[in-house]
Amino acid sequence: VTQITDQTEITVDMAEFLAGPVSEALLALPRAPGQRLIFIHEWTRFRSYTPEARDALTAWAMGLKGEIGRMLFVISKEASSMVRMGIKVGTMTLKLAGIDSELIDTIDPALAARGIRPRSGAPPRRPASP
Incomplete structure (x- = not known):
């Protein structure tokens, strides 16, 4: 799960962080043969986003095509129509490339409807550093 907490604009730096260290850590997780990743972007x-960030995120997802089982984008109903349209275009691009992706408004019902749940036996989260 990726989450935007205090920023309202997705930047190239954020996209590069997701495409770099975050992806490397996820790909290093133990998985059953053929098991794919589920990305939930709680955004x-x-x-807003920069065009460069959008392009970097699209290229990142396309580069992980064989590793992604599903990619969900949770976007507020209050997001501008331009932002929602941009994300919808992105999800359609990913779908055309064979990546199951979708724009949704709320996270919990969407996860339950798709049978997505945390991995059993997952280690507890570490508390945030002060």
């Missing part, structure tokens, strides 16, 4: 606070 309800996001209100």
Whole structure:
């Protein structure tokens, strides 16, 4: 799960962080043969993005095509129509490339409807550093 907490704009730096260290850590997780990753981008606070960030995120997802089982984008209903349209175009691009992706408004019902749940036996989360 990726989450935007205090930023309202997705930047190239954020996209590069996701495409670099975050992806490397996810790909290093133990998985059953053929098991694919599920990405849930909880971006309800996001209100805009740079075109360069959009391009970097699309290229990142396309580069992981064989590793992704599903990619969900949780965007607030209050997001501008331009932002929602941009994300919808992105999800359609990914779908055409064979990546199951979707724009959704809320996270919990969407996860339950798709049978997505945390991996059993997952280690507890570490508390945030002060």
